Amino acid sequence: MIIRKHHKVLVQGITGKQGSFWTEKMMACGTQVVGGVNPKRAGETHVGLPVFASAREAMAAAPYDVAVMFIPPAAAKDAALDAIEAGVKLLVMLTEHIPIRDVMAVHEAARRRGTRTVGPNTAGLVTPGEAFVGIMPGHNPNVFQPGRVGVISRSGSLGTLVCLNLTRAGLGQSAFIGVGGDPMVGTTTRDALEALDRDARTQAVALVGEIGGVMEEDAADYAATMRKPVVAFIAGRAAPPGRKMGHAGAIATANRGGYASKRQALEAAGVTVVDTPGEIAEACGRGLAHGQCGAEQGSLSMEA
């Protein structure tokens, strides 16, 4: 789930306000967008791209690897299944508030077909200097610069902050993977960590987690096996226990899922856990200086 320059991208819901806006941003960043979908406007050209009636039709006319969905919740399931059946390799679901039943149905279809899903409720994927899909400021050079640190984040805004800090520190990013704020996402923090571990250009990982769920704990098990340095920041230390903090998945519970549990699991796995996002870049820099970089051990296969 690292987005690449050579990936061909389809935008579902391209004609909407957000779809149009972000498609232009993606293209300005070098993303190869091959077209979009809107059944009602099939055959038209929008932001300079062909509009197709479905992801399946698009696949025949203009093959693509990645589909990104600017689709409202009620229509999200059908759009996702359309892309999965079309044979997309990587499906990026930006939509928030998709009914749970639909989310489960999409994940199940993706599992059967072997499709990698990212999200729902993800801010997308960015590989500075190559491409980006989603709703991140991928086009803002203050935030994103080609570099050495892979970033994983459940939150778009917090991910942006961390990338900004890495850019200022001169480290830049090898890739940004937004895993999404929903409780039931297709690509977990652990999945993203594995991908960055395999990625040759990634020399360190910044893991930006949040309280709620157990994705950080699960990722810690894998982090323990890694040679690349991993630095983590977990949001929600000061959150009052037992209250939902916006993201449906972020409920601090007594045992797993809370701040202490995540920090403990990550530190036990040898991950450096910092107290403020501002410390991430510095800690990454220290990790890189220690020369623990596994740049040569990764594969360059298509991770999606």
Add this chain to the structure above:
Amino acid sequence: MIIRKHHKVLVQGITGKQGSFWTEKMMACGTQVVGGVNPKRAGETHVGLPVFASAREAMAAAPYDVAVMFIPPAAAKDAALDAIEAGVKLLVMLTEHIPIRDVMAVHEAARRRGTRTVGPNTAGLVTPGEAFVGIMPGHNPNVFQPGRVGVISRSGSLGTLVCLNLTRAGLGQSAFIGVGGDPMVGTTTRDALEALDRDARTQAVALVGEIGGVMEEDAADYAATMRKPVVAFIAGRAAPPGRKMGHAGAIATANRGGYASKRQALEAAGVTVVDTPGEIAEACGRGLAHGQCGAEQGSLSMEA
């Protein structure tokens, strides 16, 4: 409290959005506006009128009979006291949500000085073909036409509806008196009824009441003594008991103040109480046809 062509009017808060808008409407209807007040813009000209620092200063420079307040709640008391001390005869308070303590202080000052107050929270006064002050569509000929029926209303919107119906029925209005939606108003329904009874041009009265408070019951006592026909409509028959219906004063209670109490009191006083506002005009027409008109018994004194 019948507004007349010969009345000279001061607009307090003339430079505000509403003050400006309605001042122009008032003047378009023939109202003699002599100027306005805004301490910060004293000496300027606004909508073609001189702006004074205070109602007292204005009285010296451009004497007036009536002051109408486009003043926010927190400043309403000072503006009202200014006008009362200036010696205004009639003070029209459009402002809603004036603190109760301030309302009581204003009424007390007015009582001592002999000033007639209308409102707070009144939509104003209209005498079609002569003048209007307030926030009624006095400038709309579909609604207001010179005629024979005096209208009393606690509500601006409902008063507008009734005037509209009277105009369509060819009866028009001799005067409209908005007594206001607040529980503690300076001019009561009974006061308005007395004024219309004395007014030579008023041949019938349409009394538009609402549940809550006892102003309609009090007015009934006076209506019993009148020779002019009075037709009443009381809003709130279908209102669920015990719940506040917008106007602070409109709480239906078990005994006095409820729909039944008001209707009973008015019918006992010989008032025709109708079931829909659409029936008011017809009932007024019938009352006028019966020749019960007291056109000659009124006085033409300054009622304010």
Add this chain to the structure above:
Amino acid sequence: MNFVEHVAKQHLLVPAGVAVPKGRLADSPAAAAEAFAEIGPCVIKAQVPTGKRGKAGGIKAADSAEAAADAARTILGMSIAGHLVDKLLVEERAEIEREFYAAVLPDTASRSPLVLFSSRGGMDVEEIAAEAPDTFRRRPVAPGERFGAAEARDMLKGLDLGGSEAEVADILTRLHRIFVESDAELVEINPLARLADGRVVALDAKFTLDDAAAFRQPDLAAVAAVENPTDLERRGAEVGLKFIQLDGNVGVLANGAGLTMTTMDVISHFGGRPANFMEIGGEAYTKSETALELVLSNPGVKSLVINFCGAFARTDVMAEGVVKAWQALKPTVPVFFSIHGTGEEEAIALVRGELGIEPYDLMEDAVKAAVEAAR
């Protein structure tokens, strides 16, 4: 959206074939006594969409009509977790032999519905998992995967259900179906009881609708809204609109308290029943869009009267808000306008042009048409 017990039972469990005890709703001590006469020894339970009713004193047993009336008197008017108790479920007091726990909820790890069961019920699922893990079974069922009697029995293997394995397995399959078909976020029976007479019945029931799916569960959403009438009122209050929800079917949007009350009166006069009071007088006249959304959120609304008589309130501004809300919500209820006063030319032109609706000249005619349409 949490459902109250009797709604979960009557609208979800019973249609799906899950047995519940005999029960009747009561909203007064007299009704509770009457229900006792029909049902006999009973449990009287506050119907509020929240747990911990027992702790709050909202559940009482009664062995006589007098006791039932007394219990009702005590419980009615209580407020439990912010919900005023105005309805009771009077339910037969079942002779319980065993209590089980059963639920279905979405599972993050498997990304599938998860069926939960324990042969020990009556306590929180966390307590069960902690204190009696041996009695606890979890089975994810992937979307599209079969979860029939065989799968359910397989899941129950090794648990002592006192001979009720078949009934329990059957209930689990039904619960799973409810979860999937009704877009639940949670469906739970706790306790699920085996009675002395061998029946297995749901003594309590919890159902939480996935709010994100409410758009395609209009019946359930409507039921839930009716059961929580004050929610809309609260929403109104919070945006500065005085909204009072009533049990009629003709929605009302008018400017000014007086005109609104009058519109309600005229609806009653013509034999209709107003569905709400809504105040958008004074400065609030600019909020007609939000106001209309609230009025239309009332599931009882079958037709709508929009009655504007502009004095201070500009009918053109109000009409703009109405058109905006109408185009966003695309409601299917018929609407009848009457528009007069300040700004009427623009307002009428807008309604005519954007909604293709011709306002009535007389509000009485608009109301009559709306009352007719709501029948």
Add this chain to the structure above:
Amino acid sequence: MNFVEHVAKQHLLVPAGVAVPKGRLADSPAAAAEAFAEIGPCVIKAQVPTGKRGKAGGIKAADSAEAAADAARTILGMSIAGHLVDKLLVEERAEIEREFYAAVLPDTASRSPLVLFSSRGGMDVEEIAAEAPDTFRRRPVAPGERFGAAEARDMLKGLDLGGSEAEVADILTRLHRIFVESDAELVEINPLARLADGRVVALDAKFTLDDAAAFRQPDLAAVAAVENPTDLERRGAEVGLKFIQLDGNVGVLANGAGLTMTTMDVISHFGGRPANFMEIGGEAYTKSETALELVLSNPGVKSLVINFCGAFARTDVMAEGVVKAWQALKPTVPVFFSIHGTGEEEAIALVRGELGIEPYDLMEDAVKAAVEAAR
């Protein structure tokens, strides 16, 4: 705005010189037992801003520390008329000889404050007026008119107060002063009790602030807001903003749940206490104006961090909302910005131009400054 009993007593009656029984607040069974140790035989009363607490089971007597703890256990966590009980007033159990009624409220007929008194208290004023009209006195006091001890005694003439005429008259004058000076819509003592030892004390107290006058009673408004913390949260929920009010003093406005939590964490990290959580991520980023109003309505806020990191959320749109709210509310708390990401140039220019504030480059520095300012 209704005040809870102990606030009405401590913030209004006591400063005005009206005696109240000895009492202590408790928020746990242990605290209630402790209070008993200090006070002795006591009454334990739920502190919620509503009447009918007794009927709802929110008032209990206790004769031992254990009984006090038990009573506290029962009452805490109850919900009375929508208010969760999280605070109790443990008050000495006075030996009551006589109960009176006293109140001041605005009178429509006289357009003046009206002083009400009855030599029979403990029941509703409507009941008193209906059942014991002889014991009932009403006296309007025109604004500016004197209402001193002589006038109060004159009003009490003919009533048997068992020798407490002077004390009661004194209390009435104080009550009248509270009404006028504190912009009351109602101030009521019922019962006002004459104790066996001759003292006349307010056993209960009701105070309703005139909402229209809240702007000039900031202390009272703040007290009331603190006492009803969930009101703001409810307001947030109703406009689609997830707002959680905390007891810190550094207000937080950031976009996205993750960034917001992080901002709170960094506040804690630097030794400060966040005053709220507020979610304006996703589509809600356009609601920054309302969001800021809510954050600033929290009376605990002593300084404010505004931390925007725009991805989907455009910082320029959020900054516009902030500027609008700031210009409308003119708050006096110091504010510290950090703005990055989508739309940052326009956002920073706007904040600089309209508010004359230079955003910090690092959020850590903005937070540090805010924590410092809140001290």
